[in-house]
Amino acid sequence: MSKFGGNKKKEVPALSQGSISDIVFMLLFFFMVTTQMRDQENKVVVKLPEASEVVKLERKDLSSYINIGPPTRQFQAKYGTEARIQLNDSFKETSDIRDFIAAEREALSEGDRPLMTTVIKGDSDVRMGIITDIKQELRRCSALKIMYQARKAD
Numbered sequence: 001m002s003k004f005g006g007n008k009k010k011e012v013p014a015l016s017q018g019s020i021s022d023i024v025f026m027l028l029f030f031f032m033v034t035t036q037m038r039d040q041e042n043k044v045v046v047k048l049p050e051a052s053e054v055v056k057l058e059r060k061d062l063s064s065y066i067n068i069g070p071p072t073r074q075f076q077a078k079y080g081t082e083a084r085i086q087l088n089d090s091f092k093e094t095s096d097i098r099d100f101i102a103a104e105r106e107a108l109s110e111g112d113r114p115l116m117t118t119v120i121k122g123d124s125d126v127r128m129g130i131i132t133d134i135k136q137e138l139r140r141c142s143a144l145k146i147m148y149q150a151r152k153a154d
Helices: 020-034 073-079 094-107 128-140
Strands: 063-069 084-087 090-092 117-122 146-148
Touching (some): 063 094, 063 128, 094 128
């Protein structure tokens, strides 16, 4: 006689499906909390230029983005194919940059205002004259902390 009860095959009990709904709702809640929605719609096409030295931005919440490039297909009939400046969700001119920077500063707390960075996200085929005009306008409104968005060279 064996001590452990012989050659009986034991069946594996069925999984309880009562907790599956809890797991699904936990995952759904997790993704709802951690997902960030896009702040603005891209209305210009930007193919980033290559850079040899790339540094990651420390605090993206203190950044204001200026997109420069040709309009997307849906806006080309109205705005043409020349490079345009996009501030938030609309096309603007260089003279509108002062108001844009002032509004972005007002949205920040008093302590974070000196840390605000202006990120210029320009297409690689954009003429340098437009970027120079933007830089001059940023100087006039004392937004001197500027970064250029680029991709790392392969």
